[in-house]
Amino acid sequence: MNKSKKNNYSYGSSGVDVELGRKFVEMIKPLAQRTKTAANTPELGGFGAVFDIGSCGFKDPLLIAATDGVGTKLLLAEEASAHKAVGIDLVAMCVNDLVAQGATPLFFLDYIAAGNLDISVGTQIIEGIAQGCKEAGCALIGGETAEMPGMYAPEHYDLAGFAVGAVERAAIIDGKKIEAGDQLIGLASTGFHANGFSLIRKILTSEGIDLCDTSSFSPGQAIGDALLKPTRIYTESILRALAKVENGIKGLAHITGGGFYENIPRTLPKQTTAIIDASSWSPPPLFKWLQRAGNLGWQEMFNTFNCGIGMVVVVEPTQMEAITATLEENGETVSHIGEIQKSSKINQQIIIQNFETQWD
Missing domain, CATH: 3.30.1330.10 (PurM-like, N-terminal domain)
Incomplete structure (x- = not known):
């Protein structure tokens, strides 16, 4: 055998x-x-990492x-x-x-x-x-x-x-103190950050666009370089604004997957609505290029991408000037993009106005 x-x-x-x-x-x-x-x-390789929070x-x-x-x-x-x-x-x-x-x-x-x-x-x-x-x-x-x-x-x-x-x-910033009359300022993004890329890839493939193609919106820059620019890190500027202007910031919304429509309501209390003026900042050329390439409506843009605003800050009206100045001193590009209003419509916590001037 x-x-x-x-x-x-x-x-x-x-x-x-x-x-x-x-x-x-x-x-x-x-x-x-x-x-x-x-x-x-940071001695890598152990079973667990140790951090002494008491020393902070x-x-x-x-x-x-x-x-x-x-x-x-x-x-x-x-x-x-x-x-x-x-x-x-x-x-x-x-x-x-x-x-x-x-x-x-x-x-x-x-x-x-x-x-x-x-x-x-x-x-x-x-x-x-x-x-x-x-x-x-x-x-x-x-x-x-x-x-x-x-x-x-x-x-x-x-x-x-x-x-x-x-x-x-x-x-802690939990949005509970947000009320009608509070103002909204937006901090510029560096691009698409890290959201919406399944749609971006679909458009690139369907329209025959290569990452190495020279962009029409930024002379000399490849499309891939523009798309892959890293997400902006907002921690230093926001922490400095929080430290400098006490009780000035009431809420913060990181604009990620779901765009404006999903992320801004996450920081708002009930019976409040964010009124966004879409004409208050200039759409970055990269976003307008993608909108045209994919024939995307303005609602699809605001429901998927950050549209040039990576962080929305809800501020006390009397402190808006001081907060804006501090953020700009720390490298942020700041736009006054809207305000908070009282609302009885629980399911409508964001209204985007004047979109036709920039995004239609």
Whole structure:
């Protein structure tokens, strides 16, 4: 009776390179060290990361946590080899959610999953994450890299980010104090940020537009470069405005997936409506280009994209000038985009007016 020869299996034969994973961790340790704060020692590789919140100076803190990803923008980043950019995006999407509640970002963790680990690509991603953490003032204290052959195509990867911040209990921004008469100011975005890219990719494919094509809206700039510009991080400017103008900011809305219609109501109390004047800021040429390329109506634009406004700030009317000045001093482009009115219509918490002058 013949016995069939048995194969010799190993983890490596399944497509997982454990040694490469160890090498990757060693390569990115210096990047994490750049984000070190007084409250942590980013020694990657342990079972858990340690953070000393007691050293941060809070008296009665609440912890705020946020998690997010970059969505299908990753597919364009893979095509254009813009891996560092999406690392910045990953941090921005999380920390902007924290500061929308008045929280100071403390630390960040990342998750990278790939069909096959490419050390060069992975290092570029972590470079972007470290840069984003530095901009946000938080520490990269840990993460996970998973090589998952069969789950992802060899050249594809996915990202997830996790951020934790803190705010004094008495200073949390929860929108409860918002009332009729409060004013709305918008902080300019850097582009599409990290939302709406499934629609963007659909338009690019259907209309035969290549990332390398020179844009008609910015001479000399490739379309891919414009689309892949990283998400703006608003933490420093907003935290400085909160510190300088006490009780001036009543609410903050990070304009992400769902655009104006989904995100602004998240910060509003019942019986209030945000009245947005769409003529109060100039649409960035990138957005108008996409609107024409995809034949998109203005409602689709405002329901999907940030339309040039990445953060909406609800302010006390008497403090609007001081808050605007502080934000502009810290690098923000600010527009007065509307106001809060009283409303009895529970399901209508945002009305966009004058859209025809800019978006029709």
